[in-house]
Amino acid sequence: MKIRSIKDLEKTGIEHRKKLYYPDVIKVNIGMASCGIAAGAKASFEKAVTEFHGDNGIQISQTGCLGFCEEEPLVEILGTGKPRVIYRNITEQKIADAIRGYMGRNFNKKWILGQMRDPLCLLENHIDNPVEGVAKLDGIPFLEDIPFYNKQKKIALRNCGYIDPDSVEEYIARLGYFAFLKALNEMTPGEIIEIIKKSGLRGRGGGGFSTGYKWETCAKHEGERYIICNADEGDPGAYMDRSILEGDPHNILEGMLIGALAIGSSRGFIYVRNEYPLAVKRLITAIKEAEKYGLLGDNIAGTNFSFHVKISTGAGAFVCGESTALMASLEGQVGRPRAKYVHTVEKGFRGSPSNLNNVETYANVPAILLKGPEWYAGMGTEQSKGTKVFSLVGKIRNTGLVEVPMGISLREIVFDIGNGIPKKKKFKAVQTGGPSGGCIPEQFLDLRVDFDELTKVGSIMGSGGMIVMDQDTCMVDVARYFLDFLKEESCGQCNPCREGIKRMLEILTDICDGNGKEGDIELLEELSVMIQDFSLCGLGTSAPNPVLTTIRYFRDEYESHIRDKKCPAGVCKALFHYEIDAEACNGCRLCALKCPEEAITGEKKKLHILNQDECIKCGICYEACKFDAIVIR
């Protein structure tokens, strides 16, 4: 069926809303994003399919990621008149029991994460409330009442984990493509741009540039205009774009369609990084499905508006996330950035006006059109509106993707949502903004997270990676790590970046190896200024940030490396050794058994001895000891 009007959409929506919320069968929705699959969801899926093969009362489906990656594989089970339950850690071994238990109303409560309710912030006034009529389970909290979720507000992630990403019908059931059709039928390009400007939406790819303003500028330039989606997601530790593409690909297509209407474009491109094959697969399906319904392709919804989307993949180059490099790569060239005397909105891809936005930016667009710019601008801070998705990873208990209103404090993210640091270790810093960002120390935990506040403390928002670090993370090593990354990824065109980063890396490597000298810190600072001021593109100009913030907030760690030749965190191998604490060791033999070099000897229940000559400082004993008896000296 081709969709020609909002009425057609509504018809499809109502029909599939019923299947989504009041199915005739017991529905088992398994979270099958890459993270879920890696945690075992695919095996669970296959197990469920074989186990209940031929049982017409059960339907096994896939969904995207609900964000709580720590508890994956996540499985939702629902049925009309029955509770909607989310089970956690449902591996292959547990899946059949979980389903049978549910059907026999003998819920394995220990396996339950919570009861599902839709994220209401977006759809509450628009669709009949899907929670009505759902039986409740006593003593089990709703998802939004558990600490991981209760401060979150899902806009960009509104469908991830709630629909089958391969089903355009389920997307439509949750008001998908309504915003686009409304824009197509009822709005002028100028009106769309005005709404986006008024919402205050700023680009989620890192720079935080006003989206409405970018669209307006691009629309002014003559030539064939292109809409491009940046799905290169190069920031290591960030995976929100992957999750949206894998869990809700139609949302991106719809955002791009609206952008195309606004700037007057009939061709779109999505540049996806090579590491995300599943995202590409889901996008290809989504494009086919949307075409089937006449929502993409020629003469969309019977009008004379046409829009075609092509997917291109990257091949492992961080710098290709930068706008001009990305466009060169789209043309099949080496991805080298160029100086931006002329902006890409004027001359970009194929020398034509090109509008580039990040995945998460597009994901917000349909929601803004549906609910209005005032609603969106009602969330967040003065200069940063709406919500932002962060990937909360590293040394944190609840790892996962969290979408929170701008302006929430770091403390709330790390300690309330993230539930703090595991193994009773001490919090040290949060790294945001990837290789262009910085490390934020404990003293700024009450910082209100938005574009400007992060910049004030020397970091940046970036794409939303939030890597939590604890006492076992060496900040000099972190600085060295990022420079090593950037040295590999520098395209090599301009001197300051190519040579400057290399020189800084040499100094940092010396410091980590115990060869640091007085004056090294000052030299690093001096080189930083030079690289910041004279590099060609954003990779170089922001490259010193990780070094500068660690010097600013953790100068003492640099000094102990240089002066005392000590690495207090026990990371830089030349600057520490492990010892066995005679008081704490109870002779359990675990470390001795695990040591790959057989460097630890000792009898059961007697103090063990670590032979320093044999020790390669691999850290296995340190991780293994349950009594903190292996210590860093």
Place this chain on the structure above:
Amino acid sequence: MNEATPIKGDQPDEIDFMELDNIIEMDFNNDPENLIMILQAIQGRYNYLPRPALRYIAEKIDVPLSQIYGVGTFYSTFSLEPRGRNIVSVCLGTACHVRGGERVRERIEESLNLTDGETTDDMRFTFESVRCIGCCSLGPVVKINEDIHGRIGAAEIAETLEKYE
């Protein structure tokens, strides 16, 4: 790899040009803008980029060979040399790094006696490091072929590698 060593696939008769035609023409319309994806498809088929194939692509899509080499060497996923039967990629993204990715790397390097980018003599393993594969919540992560091994400790490396022939 020594310059003089003949590389399997260096001889044109080891390449199926009909198949190349299919990839370049049918899947990618002879379009130079699709060069990166053409190379990916060829690497998917041969496990690396054989030189005769590159020469053939240059002719087919009318792009200078130098540009094709440029692209083939600029992007880190491409390899101009044959790679092992199993590709072991250790993630050195930030999330994995702070959770001990470096130690995992060292264990792999020691177990296989390889450094980044190298292949074992028996062609069983190629070892490489990658920067984030988007499964950061499971760090440290090692990807072997298509399998993602999450929360892997340095102690489990040898055993995991054993499973791949």
